[in-house]
Amino acid sequence: MTFPILASLILTPVAAALVVALVPNRRSELHLPLGITLSMIPLALAGWLFFAFEKGVAGYQYTQQAWWYEPWGMSWHVGVDGISLALVALTALLVPISLAASTSIVDRTKLFVVFMLILEAGLIGVFLALDMILFFLFFEVVLVPMYFIIGVWGGERRIYAAYKFFLYTALGSALMLAGIIALAFFHRDQAGLLSFDYQELLNLQLSDNAQLWLFGAFGLAFAIKVPIFPLHTWLPDAHVEAPTAGSVMLAGVLLKLGTYGFIRFNLGLFPQATVDLVPVMATLAVIGILYGAYVAIVQPDLKKLVAYSSVSHLGFIVLGTFALTQAAVEGAVIQMVNHGITTGVLFLMVGMIYERRHTKKIADFGGIWQVAPWFSGVFLFTAFASIGLPGLNGFVGEFMVLMGSYSTLPVAAILGAFGVVLAAIYLLWAYERVFTGPITIEENREVADLNVRELSLLAPLVALMLVLGLYPNIVLDRVSPSVEAVLDRMEATTTYVVPEPGPLFDVLGGGQGE
């Protein structure tokens, strides 16, 4: 038997949480360093997995299956494909970094670290699960630590935000559970026994009508998670109130549960409904892109601005997902990773400046560049990555999404492209007000520049922005076959035809990778 790498990825954070929990409260100074150190283990595992992952293969790798309870058709079934691989790696990367950024959390550190590690386990589990119940389990489990992280260590309206986050997302997943149960019974009707196994369920023959209903049940859960307009209002509240690490994990990974779910489950299980609902989803995605960006412009709070920008960026992912072309879906996947990195850094930096000034109001700043050039520089770099400056990571996903969407959703792609303009407006305007100009508020003179710790925890992410911007193939190579498989299935099970790339596609090795 080979080393159960995926199980280890899920369980090591849990084990780490237990270890941290065992350290007594009077040694509270140990909790955070210990947590950071232990979270390196899943990071190392994820790194190993990332590079050991066999490129060019569409199916699931490192799968592991064991009955959980056979009569009910539940099993422990995990596996990794290109799409989940990217997100697992992102999760494993962001956790140590957000932990390291949490030195300002001094109250009940142990609990915090434990929750972060459980959160990590849940998130990794979501991406690896190939059994619907297992998936649902992780999908829901994630809520609890996040809820506590927002509610206990958050800002002023943290309790309201925590409630809203929890109930809103739980509402979505409740209907998804109904959908999951229904699927299992469809399987019973067609194959004779209950099964929650994703790969088994892929073989179901679902009527168009059933697909639509199930798409709705799953889609609502994911749409809330993404969030897709008009289900987004929990997000700004949750982000603004969450502590830095919470925001980073929330924007970096949690939102991707929704988009991942769309690609994995809605596209995979309900292809006909997907094809039928493309106009709806694309419309909502475009509204999200433009609306999120537009509303972000006038936000008075830096964190809220970044939160609304997430609505916009996630809109691109949804658009790409439902464009149903190779380039667009690939773009959507890599945009998930990229948004995680850039928005993660933006939140980290908002957190850092909050620690210095205890305010996130844009109006309270001005001229920070003078006193904190490194800080301003890194922020600007990240802002441009987020805006989608080519050469940085944010561009790759959005560009691929837009370019790939045009052939199937021309209007949406054109409108979506305008989101790129708005992104420049809201971020640069905010940047102007916060970092440039003269210092008008005396407290801002005291703002310290990045220290070594902060710089070193930002550095890997900043480096990744550049690397993924210039050489996204690290990820795309691994993602591409899985995306192809999704679209092939779509073509095989519906009348949908993925548009042929133009006549020159194969010239110069286009589409070949490497």
Added chain:
Amino acid sequence: MTDFIWLVLALPAAGAVFLHFFGKRLGEPAAGWVASLLVSAAFVYAVLAAVPFFQGTAHPESVVLWSWMPAIGAEFAIRWDPLSSLMTLVVTGVGALIHFYAIGYMHGDPRFSRFFTYMNLFATGMLTLVLADNFAMLFLGWEAVGLCSYLLISFWFTKPSAAAAGKKAFIVNRIGDFGFMIALMIILTQFGTLSFDVLDDPHLGLTTGLATAVGLLMLVGAAGKSAQIPLYVWLPDAMEGPTPVSALIHAATMVTAGVYLVARNAAIYEMAPIAATTVATVGALTALWAATIAIAQKDIKAVLAYSTVSQLGYMFIGVGSTAYVAGMFHFMTHAFFKALLFLGAGSVIHAMSDEQNMDKMGGLAKHMPVTATTMGIATLAIAGVPPLAGFWSKDEILGSAFNQGGWMVVLWGIGLLTAGITAFYMTRQFVMVFLGKPRWDDGIHPHESPKTMTVPLMALAALTVGGGFLNTPFRTGLERYLEPSFETVEGAIGMAHPAEGSTAWILAGVAVLAGLLGIYLAYRLYAGPEERRERVLQRFARPIFTWENAYWVDRFYGKTIVLPGKAVAGWAAFKFDLGFIDGIVNGVAGVVKRFGATVRPLQTGFVRNYGVMLAAGSVGLLIWFLSRGGL
């Protein structure tokens, strides 16, 4: 040589990275020298690599570096052909000169090394733009220079106006990019790749309609980057940046990217005459529009900024009338003389202790002979006085336009008028700055600039004088040089050429006359007696006032787009989002609570009532069961 052409890119890139981390330690002026020498090295390498093109022995080549986004056929690949090499040579050549100049100009700035980091980064971006072998990489360079433009315009970020100008430049450019991106979407969808290979035979994927769409959308992008109507408003503001920046980015190189884009896509514009004509028309209108504004500007750099807009319009006339070579030629000569003008202006500003108002200058020629001479040459060049560079290129554009006939003749007329106005305002500027009596503020002691600044001035002056001979009607060097790049185009319909024979002479004569007339009028007015000037200006007070304020276009945009936009965004964010959408969300919770509050009183605490509930439930069950067939 071609295999290692990426070195041209890598050298300034390395400089940017190196200076970013070690620039501060290197200090002044070493950081500047490093940056300048790296760009120079890139220039030298580019010259060597371009030798085969001079000899006419080589064909365009692509060098693939690494794969970028395979799914959309985008890779890091360099196209080395005459067109890109010409751009490269100008960018690195003029760029190097401006780098050297900046060593002197930026002297004493606390962020000296950072300035050169950005400059090198800009060079990298610009070279990426021109060397790209596909639209994605071109877009990368396109945006990268936008970034550098942003960084360098707001280099003195403590000045709110500088920060705002940088932002404005980037955002307006982005609006242009919006069009550009849509053009790319169409190309990708039609061809399956973004490689420039599509230009070999655009008929493969494009119909005339689509080609027109692509052409017009690219024009939107080009209008943003090259400051054409209606997106030119960022360029005058961009003068907030240090003067070398204005010279390099906002005169010589970056702003010509739009021209380059049109030239590069010549094959598509060949298919879409409507798009091409639109390009030319936009260029002509911009040329005239900006020239009139330039007449009334008081800021020395503002004159040059509007002049740049105007000259870019010229280039658009050129490439739009399918006179690609003429357009590129004017790009080149303009790079020489406009860079020279800006650097000269910088030298003046430097000498005047950062005074930019021409009303407070005058009589500087005595104190700054080198600057005055070189700027004088440039002024004559832009005014189209033969045999300076500006004359040849401008003449070629106008000639080509005229030769096209039809609507283009109208554009030729506009161009001619603009030529006269150009000569007028440039002479006005020269007179106001260098001639007449000093009108300086107290305590200003103008002096000639240091060698690092004057040597580039002289070098550029030399280019301004001689650059025009690269492509004269008598000896079409540039045209032959660029031929391989426009092979396919020529094969199809053929590029526009200036008229030949006597027409050419007449056209040239008319253009020169217009220029001389402008010079004469301006000289009469500004070097002449003050009363006459006052009288004349009084008569034209009203138009001049609007010109001075650039037709209030900024205010117009502010009132019609920015302000309503912000208001609606505010409404959306606070009324609609927080009030309505979130209101519904919270309302759902409220409904549950209200329901709870309604049923809660049922729990009265009285046993009787509980008994009633119990009995009622029981009766309910009874009724149900009995209704199932009992009674």
Added chain:
Amino acid sequence: MEVTAGWYMSLAALLFIIGAGGMLIRRNALMMFMSIELMLNSVNLTFVAAGKELGSLDGQLAVFFVLVVAAAEVVVGLAIIVSVFQHRSSASADELSDLRG
């Protein structure tokens, strides 16, 4: 007219309803409790009548169990009522409404 088991059962049902009504209407805890006793007795009547009708002894036997249970309830119930009375000097069940909502 012969009095059949049906009559007895109907009477029992009536008694049951009266008992239940008493339970729901009366406020005195004792009276409520007595209403319940009435209900139990109607049950007994039903058992007896049905047993007679069916000719089985189960019904008659059941009555004994119900009686015993009723007695046990009386014991406990009275104790509780007494305890309440001691604290509140009232046996009105309506006074016992501290716990509500």
Added chain:
Amino acid sequence: MSEFFPIIAQIDSTAFNISYLAIAPELILAAGAALILMIDVFYKPRSAVHAGLVFSTLILATASAILQYDRVQDGATTHFSGMIVADEFAVFGMFILLAVTALGLLVAWPMVEELGRRGSETVALVLLSAAGFMFMVSGAHLMMIFLGLEIGSISLYILAGITRDSIRSDEAALKYFLLGSFASAIFVYGVALAYAGTGALSLSGIAEQLPATAVVLRPGVVLAAIALIITGLLFKVTAAPFHAWAPDVYQGSPAGIVGYMATAAKVAGFGALVRILYVSFGSFSDDWGPALAAVAAVSIVLGTVMAIMQTDMRRLLAYSGVAHAGFIITGIVGGNLQAVWFYLAVYVIQLIAAFAVVSVMAGPTGSVSPLEDYKGLGRRSPYLAGALTVMLLALSGMPATSGFIGKLGVFTSAWSGGYEWLVITALVASVAGFFFYIRIMVLMYMEEPVLAEAPGAEVAKPVVSPNVEVALAIAIAITLFFGIYPTPLLNFLG
């Protein structure tokens, strides 16, 4: 039916068959209760002695239950002229009741010690009621079930008012008593009608008289009987609209014993309900299915909404219990009894543990438990708060706790039974349910304790007795273990 529900015996053995093993657990518990009462008569009560007695009683009862489990593997049998049935169903009920009793007494022990002589009465009553409730799950005869119901209920009435010096406790006892008797009367009238309609009192005897297809003897009477019997049992399990007593009684009763009161009656009530419905009235499932589904929906919605409005912990748990009763009924109408048992088993553990925390917070004999008391508990007593959090999450059906598997089970059950609408209603309501569960977590972790006296006064840290600690530890272990790996329990119940 039987291949669907193998765990319920369908045998009607008229053979005169006496096996004391079949009622050994009940006998042992009753004997233990008697012994404790006796000892009190002759000796000064010492809680150590009681503890020993209780411990040995429970051990013996468990051992006999295990023996019985072993025996029923060979097939179900009836004993005492068909009054008692020994089948897996009964044994599961016994196991759960024994677990509830053990945990309940563990939690109640501080109260037992505080009450002195009445403490030993408490213990005796608990054991006695447990015996009664066991008869409810192992009774194969309506009279037997009625007796078990009464034995258990009357003991609980007394337990509700056992402190005698609290007016709230009295109120709780009286309410419980009056309404309980009322419900019992309704139940037994239903029994009488069933007898009148079918001429039989044994469960299988009734079934034999009611062929699924033929028109029944006196359909109206039997249908009315079903309605009334269901009413009586739904009262016990606090399903709406028969639930009204529960909040008041839980709130007023002595804190130490509420957990037991709430859980034991539910186990027995559901046990009896399921057995009666499936064994006797299985052929009427088209009739009672929708009715119960409606009751489930009302219970879930009303319980959830009312729980949201509560400001007292115990009332909140009571209303949540109403909702949970609805969930369990959801499973019952679907017909998957394994899921129902699983749900019941894990739910009662969660509930008893939650009430254990309540008993610590309110004091062993205290009545009422305002939610305010829980403010800042996360700081004051991380263990209690953590335990309560786990329980609340489990009650809310959060995955990775046994509550989720339970809900999954009953939902799949209802879905397969064709009650999709009920599943969706239940799911949506359970989201609303999250609100009140997490509200308690908000109080515990996200708000600061209320300072009772002058500023600066330290908030008292709740004193947790070792018993409670152990009980909580067991409950946490069970809840999490069966949440992550439910297979053993499911296999056991399957």
